[in-house]
Each structure stands twice: as structure tokens, then as C-alpha cells.
Amino acid sequence: MSELQLKDLYSGxxxxxxxxxxxxAIAAEAKKLKEPLKIMEVCGGHTHTIMKxxxxxxxxxxxxxxxxxxxxVCIMPKERIDHAIALAQIENSILLTLGxxxxxxxxxxxxxxxxxxxxxxxxxxxxxxxxxxxLENPDKKVIFFAIGFETTTPMTAAVLEQMEKRxxxxxxxxxxxxxxxxxxxxxxxxxxxKINAFIGPAHVSVISGAKIYLPLPKQYATPVVVSGFEPxxxxxxxxxxxxxxxxxxxxxxxxxxxxxxxxxxxxxxxMIAKFMKPREHFRWRGIGDIPLSALELREEYAAYDAxxxxxxxxxxxxxDDHKLCICGTILKGLAKPNDCKVFGTACTxxxxxxxxxxxxxxxxxxxxxxxxx
Amino acid sequence: xxxxxxSHGGGGKETNSLIHDLFYRYFGNDILIxxxxxxxxxxxxKIAFTTDSFTVSPIFFNGxxxxxxxxxxxxxxxxxxxxxxxxxxxxxxxxxxxxxDDLETIVKTMAEExxxxxAKIVCGDTKVVPKGAVDQIFINTSGIxxxxxxxxxxxxxxxxxxxxxxxxxxxxGAAILMEREGLGISGDLxxxxxxxxxxxxALIDSNVTISALRDATRGxxxxxxxxxxxxxxVCLEIEEASVPVDEAVQGICELFGFEAFDFANEGTFIIAxxxxxxxLAVQVLQSVDITSKATIIGHVTMKKxxxxxxxxxxxxxxxxxxxxxxxLPRIC
Amino acid sequence: xxxxxxxxxxxxxxxNIATVDTMGxxxxxxxxxxxxxxxxxxxxxxxxxxxxxxxxxxxxxQSLEVYQExxxxxxxxxxxxxxxxxxxxxxxxxx
Numbered sequence: 001m002s003e004l005q006l007k008d009l010y011s012g013x014x015x016x017x018x019x020x021x022x023x024x025a026i027a028a029e030a031k032k033l034k035e036p037l038k039i040m041e042v043c044g045g046h047t048h049t050i051m052k053x054x055x056x057x058x059x060x061x062x063x064x065x066x067x068x069x070x071x072x073v074c075i076m077p078k079e080r081i082d083h084a085i086a087l088a089q090i091e092n093s094i095l096l097t098l099g100x101x102x103x104x105x106x107x108x109x110x111x112x113x114x115x116x117x118x119x120x121x122x123x124x125x126x127x128x129x130x131x132x133x134x135l136e137n138p139d140k141k142v143i144f145f146a147i148g149f150e151t152t153t154p155m156t157a158a159v160l161e162q163m164e165k166r167x168x169x170x171x172x173x174x175x176x177x178x179x180x181x182x183x184x185x186x187x188x189x190x191x192x193x194k195i196n197a198f199i200g201p202a203h204v205s206v207i208s209g210a211k212i213y214l215p216l217p218k219q220y221a222t223p224v225v226v227s228g229f230e231p232x233x234x235x236x237x238x239x240x241x242x243x244x245x246x247x248x249x250x251x252x253x254x255x256x257x258x259x260x261x262x263x264x265x266x267x268x269x270x271m272i273a274k275f276m277k278p279r280e281h282f283r284w285r286g287i288g289d290i291p292l293s294a295l296e297l298r299e300e301y302a303a304y305d306a307x308x309x310x311x312x313x314x315x316x317x318x319x320d321d322h323k324l325c326i327c328g329t330i331l332k333g334l335a336k337p338n339d340c341k342v343f344g345t346a347c348t349x350x351x352x353x354x355x356x357x358x359x360x361x362x363x364x365x366x367x368x369x370x371x372x373x
Numbered sequence: 374x375x376x377x378x379x380s381h382g383g384g385g386k387e388t389n390s391l392i393h394d395l396f397y398r399y400f401g402n403d404i405l406i407x408x409x410x411x412x413x414x415x416x417x418x419k420i421a422f423t424t425d426s427f428t429v430s431p432i433f434f435n436g437x438x439x440x441x442x443x444x445x446x447x448x449x450x451x452x453x454x455x456x457x458x459x460x461x462x463x464x465x466x467x468x469x470x471x472x473x474d475d476l477e478t479i480v481k482t483m484a485e486e487x488x489x490x491x492a493k494i495v496c497g498d499t500k501v502v503p504k505g506a507v508d509q510i511f512i513n514t515s516g517i518x519x520x521x522x523x524x525x526x527x528x529x530x531x532x533x534x535x536x537x538x539x540x541x542x543x544x545x546g547a548a549i550l551m552e553r554e555g556l557g558i559s560g561d562l563x564x565x566x567x568x569x570x571x572x573x574x575a576l577i578d579s580n581v582t583i584s585a586l587r588d589a590t591r592g593x594x595x596x597x598x599x600x601x602x603x604x605x606x607v608c609l610e611i612e613e614a615s616v617p618v619d620e621a622v623q624g625i626c627e628l629f630g631f632e633a634f635d636f637a638n639e640g641t642f643i644i645a646x647x648x649x650x651x652x653l654a655v656q657v658l659q660s661v662d663i664t665s666k667a668t669i670i671g672h673v674t675m676k677k678x679x680x681x682x683x684x685x686x687x688x689x690x691x692x693x694x695x696x697x698x699x700x701l702p703r704i705c
Numbered sequence: 706x707x708x709x710x711x712x713x714x715x716x717x718x719x720x721n722i723a724t725v726d727t728m729g730x731x732x733x734x735x736x737x738x739x740x741x742x743x744x745x746x747x748x749x750x751x752x753x754x755x756x757x758x759x760x761x762x763x764x765x766x767q768s769l770e771v772y773q774e775x776x777x778x779x780x781x782x783x784x785x786x787x788x789x790x791x792x793x794x795x796x797x798x799x800x
Contacts, residue, residue: 053689054690125557369694
């Protein structure tokens with residue numbers, strides 16, 4: 001076996017001839033399908049790969065994609081975005097978050113608008129920068145608005161660990177980390193989306209292990225294939241799903257074998273468990289309350305919990321989306337972005353009505369950027 | 374004289390010293406040092422006139438500085454109209470306390486860059502403002518060029534025209550992104566900032582018919598292609614695989630989820646020529662040092678007027694839209 | 706944000722920070738979340754400034770080999786199909 005080069009990890013999984021070969025193999029297998037395939041790709045990153053590389057154009061017509069809720073910014077209800085804005089407006093505060101949150105519209109404003117109004121709001125590439133900023137600004141309240149699925153949660157835990165080690169007292173956390181399996185359960189419980197297979201998120205699984213999907217095939221009689229992000233990965237995963245259907249199998253398989261194992265990164269999992277626990281309720285945009293689907297800081301860390309410390313300024317009323325915004329329906333897999341009346345007209349990445357258009361993992365954003373011919 | 378003081382912009386003795394010791398020393402030519410209220414110029418034919426202000430941050434970056442940009446940017450705008458760059462004005466707005474050595478480096482770079490086109494700075498202005506009123510230094514340059522080839526216009530593309538790019542795309546934007554603090558990335562990537570007149574001159578001399586010519590600055594390749602599609606009411610069909618992108622630019626795009634087609638360039642242009650002139654145009658460009666990597670990337674059709682279609686390696690196609698939002702502020 | 710990039714470790718310092726290379730661009734990432742021990746030359750997945758895991762080189766190479774076999778199988782079948790189509794061509798004139 002020859003030596004692996006870094007560029008193989010990119011070009012090898014984007015090779016046009018391989019994609020052609022996979023499309024050809026899928027076409028042959030798909031002829032034998034007894035019913036059309038409706039695959040939900042849970043993760044926004046997969047939606048982007050599918051759109052960017054135009055994969056739908058390479059597949060037979062009996063295979064369709066249903067876009068899932070795997071976009072951590074998209075699923076946040078407006079009242080929680082208003083939380084971020086309220087925190088940013090605290091005197092002598094610095095609000096830190098990851099890039100996508102900045103332009104998401106809340107009920108009346110957005111972090112971008114507040115920043116233009118003079119609030120100290122910073123987009124971090126890495127959550128670790130929160131430590132640096134807290135140390136450099138000892139007289140300010142530095143608040144980290146943490147978002148993300150299982151992929152990004154350990155990074156918040158690592159920051160909490162560093163904070164503890166260094167005895168930093170002016171750093172607070174507003175935790176909005178969410179979990180994939182409960183969201184999938186909620187969508188399947190709804191029953192309307194008619195999903196009969198899943199493409200499981202790649203990097204969530206790197207952390208949590210593919211074990212978190214084991215219940216899905218049994219519970220919903222749907223195959224699950226954990227897929228990498230490159231177009232070859234996604235095409236191979238589709239081939240694996242079609243083969244499962246034709247062979248009457250219903251299993252959890254790992255396509256992304258170069259990075260995903262059954263158990264995942266147990267060190268990261270332990271670090272998360274040390275600082276966070278599942279919270280009883282969390283309202284998901286469009287889907288409503290999903291019990292035990294999100295995390296919060298453990299009691300021992302109440303002193304750093306922005307939701308507790310700044311509770312008096314945080315709004316509590318749930319706020320619904322604009323009437324014309326169907327983000328919620330799209331997140332449940334019941335509509336596509338171009339079904340939306342305001343898609344691309346009143347709602348664009350520059351003037352978003354909903355977060356699905358703003359976030360780099362939102363379905364609406366993917367459709368807008370990589371619009372199909 | 375270690376730092377620029379408010380007095381250097383006051384119009385008195387200190388201003389005079391600065392002008393003579395720095396600007397005249399490096400930019401010196403008969404018109405400039407005549408030191409009149411306005412430069413008196415004479416041209417034979419139609420002229421092109423352009424202006425640009427430069428607020429790039431950081432002011433020194435891999436592959437150039439704000440001065441190089443200020444000259445190349447304006448000279449290139451003239452070149453893109455088929456005009457030989459002749460005369461420039463240059464206005465400086467300097468923050469009090471700015472390092473004299475840095476100013477000298479910038480001015481020296483500007484003088485070097487002027488040599489690439491032969492253009493001269495014939496008038497200027499210097500303001501020094503209190504701390505905080507500008508961020509270190511802003512420069513405005515305006516330019517006059519004499520038109521040598523008429524008819525080049527964004528409204529001029531026709532079905533069948535071939536689209537050629539003069540080099541690899543996205544380097545300036547990617548290089549600036551790399552220098553931005555807080556991102557913690559490093560690499561050898563250099564901005565493509567360069568004067569393009571010699572390449573345009575070669576094209577004019579070869580009698581190639583040019584439908585349209587534009588340098589791909591803010592908004593990158595995507596912006597130019599979309600502007601052309603809209604203004605000429607045509608469709609531009611581009612082969613994704615043929616657009617040259619440097620590996621390091623690709624690396625930055627991977628890291629931050631950007632597209633190389635959206636990144637700014639400061640020394641790369643796009644040209645549309647009728648089918649029968651395409652091969653010659655590419656040959657001419659490839660024979661000039663700064664455009665040696667010129668290549669055909671697509672052609673003009675009427676498939677979907679006003680839109681740009683990108684054909685992938687994989688047999689799929691999608692629209693290439695204008696980049697949105699604040700991609701990178703203060704890029705040029 | 707789920708975006709994670711394969712990169713190669715080129716240096717590791719005492720604070721558990723690794724310098725990684727992604728197609729010529731270098732950046733620093735924290736190794737605090739890494740389960741496995743890593744060395745200079747290893748390939749890792751990075752996400753928002755952290756290394757998430759070590760890429761299994763053997764699995765990667767195996768995947769690439771599988772793709773190569775698929776390509777060959779397709780080319781073989783395509784060739785056979787072309788010959789078949791030609792044999793069954795109705796519009797050929799017998800001489």
C-alpha cells in the first residue's frame with residue numbers, strides 16, 4: 001500500500017471519475033428499488049455538498065433528498081437570538097460567538113446591527129480565543145454564546161476546562177448546544193416527512209461515535225449510513241443505502257471509516273459530561289419543544305452560567321417567525337427552500353428573514369448560493 | 374523626523390519639507406515640481422478618467438502595501454478601458470503619529486510601481502489628521518489615460534465570445550485574509566497586486582478584437598462575470614475545472630468555507646474576445662510575464678440571459694451568483 | 706460550522722498546541738481534545754481551532770483502492786456495452 005498524501009484526502013474524495021463510477025453503480029442498483037428513496041441528510045454540511053456539487057443531477061429520479069435540521073443556528077428560535085442581543089447590550093460586556101450567529105435576525109435586531117450600534121460583539125474562529133479575550137479584559141464581562149451540535153460542544157468544554165485551570169472569573173457561557181438523535185426522533189414522530197433512509201452526520205459522529213445511531217434502524221426501519229463530507233463520500237453512502245434496500249437489510253453502516261468509529265472520541269465525551277448535562281426542555285424553531293435535546297451547564301458551574309447570572313434581562317416569551325418564513329417546515333423536512341414564497345426575493349443572505357438563509361449550513365443558503373439550473 | 378505630526382499637514386514649513394524631501398524626491402517630474410495650483414496637461418485623443426480610494430488593512434501585506442495598490446489599482450482601471458495610463462494625482466490622509474519610515478516605504482513603492490506603466494504623479498495633496506480620525510493612512514489616486522483602443526465595454530459581449538482569465542484567481546483577498554489578526558494562519562501566499570498595462574498594450578498591438586475587459590477586484594471573478602452577463606444580457610458558461618486557483622488559496626477557502634471566485638484580485642483581469650481571436654489572445658497574454666498563466670475559462674451563450682452558469686468536473690451545473698454580504702471588509 | 710478539514714501536523718509545542726498544514730496554509734490548533742497520541746506527520750481533522758481526531762490512514766487508503774476497483778469495473782462494463790451496442794446495431798449494412 002502506497003503512502004497517503006494530504007492532497008489524497010481532498011482530491012481522492014472529489015475525483016470526478018470516481019463520482020462518475022459511483023453514479024453509474026447507483027443507477028444500476030436503483031433500477032431494482034421497490035419504492036422511491038427519500039433520504040434525509042440530517043446535517044447542513046451534507047446539504048451544502050449535495051447542492052455545491054450538483055449531486056442530485058447525477059442521480060436517478062427515484063432518489064430524492066429531504067433536508068434535515070442539522071444546522072445549529074437555523075434551529076434556534078428567535079427568543080434565544082434575542083438572548084444574545086440582550087447579553088451584548090449589557091454595559092461593559094463583550095459578546096463572543098461563532099461567525100454565523102452575527103447576521104441571524106432576532107425579533108427586532110441582529111448582532112450585526114448591534115455591533116454597528118456600538119456593542120462589543122466579536123466573531124471567533126476558535127472558542128479558545130474566549131480565554132485570551134477574558135484575560136485581556138479583566139474589567140469586562142466576557143460572555144461566550146456557545147452554539148453547535150455534538151461536533152462543537154467539546155470545544156466549549158475545553159474552554160471551560162482552561163477557564164477553571166486558570167481561575168478566570170469574568171467569563172460566562174450561554175449554552176445552546178443541541179443533540180442530533182432527539183431531533184431525528186422528533187421529526188420521525190411527526191411522521192409526515194416519509195423518510196425511508198438517513199445519511200448520518202460525519203463530524204458529529206467523530207465525537208459521539210456512530211453508536212448514537214444504532215437505535216434508528218430498529219426503531220424506524222430505516223438504514224443509516226454515516227457519511228463523510230466530500231462528494232465521493234456522499235455518493236458512496238447513497239450507493240450503500242440503495243444496496244441495503246435491495247438486499248432487504250436495515251443497518252447502521254459507517255462510510256466515513258477513515259474518521260468515524262463506533263465509540264467516537266471518549267475523551268471529548270467525558271469532558272462534555274464533566275461540565276454539561278441534558279436540559280429538560282429546549283424549543284427548536286419550527287419543531288417545538290424536544291425534551292432532553294439540548295445541554296446546559298451543571299449546577300457546580302452556575303457562577304458561569306449566563307442564563308442564570310443575567311436571567312433578569314433575558315426575554316422569556318417564545319417568539320414565532322415571520323408569517324411568510326417557512327424555515328420551520330423546511331427544517332422538519334416537509335418543504336424545500338424553493339417552495340418558500342419569499343425565497344430569493346424578500347429573503348436573501350443580505351436581507352434574511354430567517355436563519356436558514358444566513359447560516360453557512362442552512363438549506364436556504366445552500367439553494368441560494370448553488371442554485372440549481 | 375520619526376513620526377508625522379499635525380504640523381506636517383498644516384501648509385507651513387513642515388509641509389513644504391515633507392513635500393520636497395519625500396514626495397518630490399520619489400515622484401519628481403517637471404509637471405509636479407513646477408508646484409502650481411493645478412497641473413497643466415495636454416493630450417491628443419479621447420481620455421479615460423478614474424479615481425479610487427485605498428483603505429486596505431493591514432497597510433503592509435505579503436506581496437505589497439497600500440502604496441503599490443494605490444498605483445496599480447488606478448493604472449489598471451485605465452488599462453481596462455484600453456487607455457494608456459499617463460497622469461495620476463495622489464492624495465494622502467495620514468493619522469498623526471504615523472511612522473515616517475513607513476510613509477517613505479509606501480512612497481518608494483509607489484514610485485517603483487509607476488515605472489511599470491510609465492505614468493507620472495503630477496499633483497497631490499497631504500492632510501494630517503488627529504489620532505483616530507483615520508486608521509493610519511488612506512490614499513486616493515485619480516488617473517488620466519489616453520484611449521488607444523475604443524469600444525471596450527461591459528455592454529459589448531456577444532454570443533460566441535470566449536472568456537479568458539489572465540492568471541490564477543483570488544490571491545489578493547486570500548493574502549489579506551491571512552494577515553488579519555485573530556485568524557492565526559500563516560503561509561507564503563502573496564497578493565497578485567500588479568500593474569497590467571504591459572499585457573493590455575500587447576493585446577492592443579496584436580490587433581485582437583476585444584469585446585470586454587475588466588480587472589477582478591472586489592467581488593472577484595464572480596462579480597465581473599455577473600456584471601457582464603447582466604449588462605450585455607447574455608449567459609456566461611464557465612468550466613469550473615479550467616479556472617486556475619493557487620493551492621494555498623484553495624487551502625484558505627477550505628479552512629473558512631469561502632469560494633476562490635469571490636475573493637478580490639489586484640493584478641488579474643478577465644477578457645472577452647470573439648471566437649476567432651481567442652487563440653491569439655491567449656498566446657499574446659502568455660508571452661507577457663505577468664499574464665503568463667492566461668487561459669480560456671468559458672464562453673458566451675444565450676442559454677439563460679443575465680446569468681452565469683458554472684459547469685463542474687462532475688457533469689453537474691449550477692449558477693455562479695454575485696458574492697453576498699461582508700466577505701472581507703477593507704480589502705483594497 | 707460542522708466543517709472539519711484534514712490537515713497534517715508539522716510541529717507540536719509544550720503547550721499541547723500543534724502547527725498544522727492545510728495545502729500550504731499553516732495554523733495552530735489545540736490538541737486538548739485528542740484521544741490518541743499524535744506525532745509530526747500524522748493527519749488530523751481540525752474544527753474551530755481544535756484537533757478532533759486522527760485520520761485512519763489505512764482506512765483512507767483502502768477507500769481509495771475500492772474506488773479504483775469500481776472505476777475499473779465500470780470501464781470494463783462500459784467497454785462491453787459499447788461492443789454489445791455495436792453488435793446489435795440495426796442500421797449496419799451487411800456486405
